[in-house]
Amino acid sequence: MTYVVTDNCIQCKYTDCVDVCPVDCFYEGPNFLVINPDECIDCDDCVAACPAGAIFNEDDLPEEKTKFLEINEELSRVWPQITDQKEPLPDAAKWDGVEGKLEHLIKEAPEH
Amino acid sequence: MALKEKYAPSEKEAAFLATVENGKYDRDIITGLKKFMAGTVPQDMQDFYSPEELDAVKALDGTDRDVQARMPVKITRHYFEQARNSKAIQTLVKASPKETYDLDGAEDPGKQMTYSPVEGLIHKYELGLIYVASTCSAHCRFCYREELIAKKEITREDGTVAAKGLAQIKDIVEYIIEHNRLVEENGGRHPETNRERLREILMSGGDPMVLGNKNIAQWLSALAQAGIENIRIGTKELAFHPKRFDDTFFAMLDAFHEAYPRVNLRMMVHFNHPDEVLLKSPDGEFIDDPQGGLTWHPDALAAVQEFGNRAWINMDNQSPIIAGINDDPDALRILQREMKRNGIENHYFFCGRDIVGHKAFNVPIEKAWEILNESQKGLSGVEAHARLSITHYKGKTEVAAVTNEPVPGVKGGENGVVIFKLLRGAADASNRAKVTIVGRNPEAIWFSGYDDRVVVDEAELYSMYDIPAISSVAAE
Numbered sequence: 001m002t003y004v005v006t007d008n009c010i011q012c013k014y015t016d017c018v019d020v021c022p023v024d025c026f027y028e029g030p031n032f033l034v035i036n037p038d039e040c041i042d043c044d045d046c047v048a049a050c051p052a053g054a055i056f057n058e059d060d061l062p063e064e065k066t067k068f069l070e071i072n073e074e075l076s077r078v079w080p081q082i083t084d085q086k087e088p089l090p091d092a093a094k095w096d097g098v099e100g101k102l103e104h105l106i107k108e109a110p111e112h
Numbered sequence: 113m114a115l116k117e118k119y120a121p122s123e124k125e126a127a128f129l130a131t132v133e134n135g136k137y138d139r140d141i142i143t144g145l146k147k148f149m150a151g152t153v154p155q156d157m158q159d160f161y162s163p164e165e166l167d168a169v170k171a172l173d174g175t176d177r178d179v180q181a182r183m184p185v186k187i188t189r190h191y192f193e194q195a196r197n198s199k200a201i202q203t204l205v206k207a208s209p210k211e212t213y214d215l216d217g218a219e220d221p222g223k224q225m226t227y228s229p230v231e232g233l234i235h236k237y238e239l240g241l242i243y244v245a246s247t248c249s250a251h252c253r254f255c256y257r258e259e260l261i262a263k264k265e266i267t268r269e270d271g272t273v274a275a276k277g278l279a280q281i282k283d284i285v286e287y288i289i290e291h292n293r294l295v296e297e298n299g300g301r302h303p304e305t306n307r308e309r310l311r312e313i314l315m316s317g318g319d320p321m322v323l324g325n326k327n328i329a330q331w332l333s334a335l336a337q338a339g340i341e342n343i344r345i346g347t348k349e350l351a352f353h354p355k356r357f358d359d360t361f362f363a364m365l366d367a368f369h370e371a372y373p374r375v376n377l378r379m380m381v382h383f384n385h386p387d388e389v390l391l392k393s394p395d396g397e398f399i400d401d402p403q404g405g406l407t408w409h410p411d412a413l414a415a416v417q418e419f420g421n422r423a424w425i426n427m428d429n430q431s432p433i434i435a436g437i438n439d440d441p442d443a444l445r446i447l448q449r450e451m452k453r454n455g456i457e458n459h460y461f462f463c464g465r466d467i468v469g470h471k472a473f474n475v476p477i478e479k480a481w482e483i484l485n486e487s488q489k490g491l492s493g494v495e496a497h498a499r500l501s502i503t504h505y506k507g508k509t510e511v512a513a514v515t516n517e518p519v520p521g522v523k524g525g526e527n528g529v530v531i532f533k534l535l536r537g538a539a540d541a542s543n544r545a546k547v548t549i550v551g552r553n554p555e556a557i558w559f560s561g562y563d564d565r566v567v568v569d570e571a572e573l574y575s576m577y578d579i580p581a582i583s584s585v586a587a588e
Contacts, residue, residue: 020278022245022323024134038136041322042143042186043247044263059146084118 002037003046004061006068007102008054009033011095012088017046017055019085028082029075030106031089036076037069052096071105078109119282125333128371134324135360139249139353140189145169145180145207157192161206168209177212182469183258186251188353191388194409197396198387200443203436204252210472211253217468219259219266226269226505227538230287232279236538237507239344240288240310242279244331245318249352252384254434254473256465260318278317281334288313288338306540314344314380321349321356325364336372343375348382350412351389357415369424377425381456384431385438386446389413398446405453406446413454420455428459433480433500434473444487448495458498463511465503466558474557477502478530481511499535504559504573507537507544514552522582523565524551530562534571546571548581 005017010032017033018026025039026046035046035055046055056062058069095101121129147153148161149170169179179185185207187195195201227236234241246260259266260276267273292309295302300309313335320328328345335343349356365377383389389412390398399407408416419425429451433439438447448458461484464474475483481500488496500511512533519525530550537543551565559573566574569581 022247022318022327024324024327038138041139041247041249042141043245043318043322044184045246048263057143059144 002040002058002069002072003035003042003044004037004056004058004065004068004072005032005034006054006056006061006065007100007105008052008097009050010101010105011098012052012054012092014051014088014092015082015085016049016051018082020045020049024081024083025076026082027076027079029079030108032075032105033082034072034075034079037073052092075107080109117282119280119285119330119334121330121333122337124371125330125337128333128367129326129329131367132326132329132364133360134326135356135358137353137356137358139356141186141249142192143184143186145185160192160195160202165206165208169207172209172212177209177215179207179209179211181262182212183207183251183253183255183262186248188250190354190411191250191352194351194388197392198385200385200437200440201387204254204384204434205250207253208472211469212472214471215468217470218466219264219468225266228269230279230283231277233284233287235287235291235310237536238307238310238541239312239314239342240284241314241316242284243276243317244279244315244320245322246278247322248317248319249322249349249356252348254432254437254464256432256467257316257318258467281330284313285334285338288335288340292339301540306542308540309339311340312342312344312378313340314346316346319347319349319352320345321347325360329364329368332368332375332377333371336368336375341375342378344378344380346380346382350381350415351383354409354411354415357418362418365422365425369422373424375424377422379419379425379427380459381427381429382431383429383447383451383456384434385443386450387443390446390450406450408450408454416454416456427456429456430460430462432462432464432473433475433483434464435475439475439479439483441483441486441489444484445489445491448487448491448498452495458495460501460508461498463500463502464557471557476555476557477511477561478514478552478554478556481514481530501535502532502559504534505538506534506571506573506576507541508535509533509548509571509573510535512547519551519567522551522567524553524562525565525567527552527554529567532571532573534573543571548573 023039023041025036027034149166172178187205227234229235232243263275265273265275288310295309389408391407393399401407419427451458463477463480464470484500502509510533513531515528517528519529532548534543534546548571549568550562553561563579566581569575
């Protein structure tokens with residue numbers, strides 16, 4: 001059981017979730033955040049914290065978003081952990097609520 | 113957007129924090145009943161709930177008697193394995209429609225919000241209690257912090273309505289330093305509350321042990337740096353997932369102790385029933401340990417022994433007495449004996465609080481006293497330190513005695529009286545050790561069950577609500 005970040009985080013990345021997560025189980029890509037399913041302890045705190053409403057309990061995932069379960073699992077193993085809140089992406093407000101953002105997901109890990 | 117200003121650790125704290133590593137924990141948590149209903153839980157968990165049990169809970173979903181909304185359902189793999197052979201601890205974690213038969217109760221039992229000067233801090237007694245996590249690895253159905261865990265909105269002192277928030281290090285440190293500055297300037301007592309300086313903080317929640325080592329370490333060092341001498345961690349993780357207490361955790365504690373050698377750690381552990389730690393034979397009996405006592409689950413024993421190896425750490429157990437779980441003198445006798453043998457002091461047993469739905473869990477006060485008293489027959493003096501406590505707005509109150517000899521002229525007195533004694537008063541504890549005596553009411557599960565039969569009220573448990581004692585009426 002875990003919580004899952006879904007498409008409306010893409011291009012927004014508000015990171016309010018990172019601030020409330022008690023176990024630091026968020027991992028950060030260039031324009032998306034994911035939750036490591038093994039580290040998540042199901043506290044539910046991030047759901048209310050996300051300004052974009054992008055986070056769901058695995059059991060409450062809408063049918064069309066179930067693919068994000070796998071995406072979270074896969075990317076949390078390659079992306080770096082994020083433990084502090086930061087500024088959202090510059091056009092976050094513009095992208096919030098836009099349909100079909102999955103095609104904009106950048107999977108490459110950021111350069112170090 | 114303005115980011116929240118975070119606590120800035122001192123150089124000394126930063127040096128300690130740089131040594132801390134987070135461990136990885138595979139708790140295999142199952143949250144909610146959906147997977148049990150869909151049959152997607154592991155094969156050996158399929159019959160943990162019967163189809164009838166699942167249907168009964170499901171029928172209440174979305175109604176005002178919704179059991180899952182009252183308290184989210186949650187279990188770890190380890191606890192499931194212990195629960196398989198124990199009806200008592202199945203009752204502790206399994207959702208039941210009984211929980212919402214009677215929704216009588218208070219949304220903020222103990223009126224904790226009255227004593228909350230800063231979000232996430234309760235400063236009622238001499239110590240401060242902070243909420244650092246809003247979940248546990250598994251959920252006790254009888255949890256009295258259900259409003260925090262289930263994120264319910266409650267009414268604040270100022271009339272606003274909001275969910276309880278968690279403590280932030282920066283806010284708490286500032287409060288401690290300011291409180292202790294005022295105390296010092298005023299010659300050792302706080303000018304308003306008359307309290308001494310804050311020496312002790314209880315980290316609670318939820319369970320602080322769901323947090324990573326780094327997060328716990330930040331709290332420990334920040335509290336120590338702010339002048340706190342004793343830090344408590346309230347946890348049930350020894351029962352839910354004892355592997356959490358791994359090498360990385362103890363390495364963190366050892367590094368903390370090296371940095372702050374005069375700060376004590378008090379692990380406030382929570383075992384309700386011996387089935388949570390002991391192994392059983394195939395016929396359901398506890399197994400004698402040929403080297404003494406009974407055989408523990410090796411993971412729980414290893415963690416308890418690691419704590420025991422560190423002289424600066426104490427362990428104390430406290431547990432409510434809950435109907436259908438541990439309202440059993442024989443189980444409690446074994447629990448107290450095994451705790452003490454393994455270095456865990458038996459601190460308090462509690463009467464259940466008047467949370468919403470408490471009638472499904474609470475044992476009548478006089479019955480709870482009798483159960484604990486019965487359980488302590490046959491225990492040695494050091495094994496029988498635990499007292500029965502019930503939390504009044506005024507402070508922690510001991511159910512000191514229940515008598516059987518008739519007391520004429522008192523309602524309920526034909527059966528005897530109950531003697532309450534304030535153990536810890538709020539604020540400066542000026543009313544410590546004061547006594548209240550009431551006529552018996554074997555049905556009473558809360559103080560209100562005695563409203564019409566107060567005999568002596570030196571502790572003012574009733575007069576604060578304008579309920580007179582017979583003694584004061586007679587005097588007038």
